[in-house]
Amino acid sequence: MQDDWQNAGFGLYIHWPFCSAKCPYCDFNSYVADHIDEDRWVRAYIREIERIASQTSDRILKSVFFGGGTPSLMSENAVGAILEAVGKNWRFTNDIEITLEANPTSVEASRFEGYRAAGVNRVSLGIQALNDPDLKRLGRLHSVAEGLAALEIAKKTFERTSFDLIYSRQDQTLADWETELRVALDLAGDHLSMYQLTIEPNTAFGDRYKAGKLKGLPSEDAEADMYFRTQELCADRGLCSYEVSNFAQKGAESRHNLIYWRYGDYAGIGPGAHGRLTLGGHRFATETELSPMGWLTKVEKNGSGEVARSSLSKQEQGTEFLLMGLRLAEGVSLDRYSHLTGSAISPSVIENLSELGMVRLENGILQVSEKGRPLINAILRDLLADQ
Ligand SMILES: C[S@@+](CC[C@H](N)C(=O)[O-])C[C@H]1O[C@@H](n2cnc3c(N)ncnc32)[C@H](O)[C@@H]1O
Ligand code: SF4
Incomplete structure (x- = not known):
């Protein structure tokens, strides 16, 4: 019998934890460092x-993702050496996706050619905003002109290019966002990620918000309007909202993210990287040491950066499967849920949610509707209530 993860395949996530500056909204595991001994990091x-x-040599790798932090601060040689080691240790699918997250400064764009030569075939650029005052407020180090120039180079260099934008920004109106979104859609290739600004605790924005000093954030209603307008304008251009914040033409979805959302297996390496691995019939959640120097020393001294590996119960797997899968427009298979957990979701709960127009059930596939998407957490709570 095939393991459940084989429904979605196997990927590798590599976390590079350094950035040139810390953006005030960001709670990713990222740090500014004076000096980085890159050779030492590559060895680790x-x-x-x-x-x-x-532990996984029989797997065929479908995707590699350099995320961060800012992996585009790595040299081309470092990326090349890591990918060479990846290639020596796993077989690849024919259409392997190798993505690198890049910040769009001119220095970083000058490395794109080298990344391509090293094997990277997809870039995800953190453009974030298309006006200079907002880029400044977001603490970004690039200008709109620099961002657009980097996008141009990326499109010429890589088979696939995507970029990220953040909306629901301070003082942004629906009309402002619509204008910006139309420009973004003119610039976009076949994939775009657009995130509503989230105010995270323990960030500079989080502290300012708590102190009542983060002014001009859109109301919940205005946020919802921007969200639905985003869905509409993307759909008009053939960019399907395949996940809550991700838009792509058919076939251009991020394969790496699909592994997560379809509840496949992935190894996570680097500081603070998470993984999900099925080994010997058990599914494990893995975690690595969060602090960069702590991780580096652990790998050097103990031969492993891992600090936790816990076996997931059937119920935990079922919950994760729904949590991930219901973000996707394609939805989840209820058979797969039952197979994972040994139990079924209550038909009456599904029926109630269906009547409210929040979910759709067709041929055993449960999908969250457009209307239900902004309420996905409440929907999940209902679905899991009696599990
Ligand atoms: C790992 S992060 C950043 C990658 C890269 N260092 C950069 O900044 O472009 C991935 C994406 O998450 C989004 N993001 C990060 N923090 C966010 C927040 N608080 N609210 C909304 N989007 C956020 C940004 O669009 C960002 O590009
Ligand atoms: S948003 Fe990107 S560049 Fe800014 S701190 Fe976070 S990871 Fe670093």
């Missing part, structure tokens, strides 16, 4: 690749 990543590969 290769050691981690070898450790994980020794």
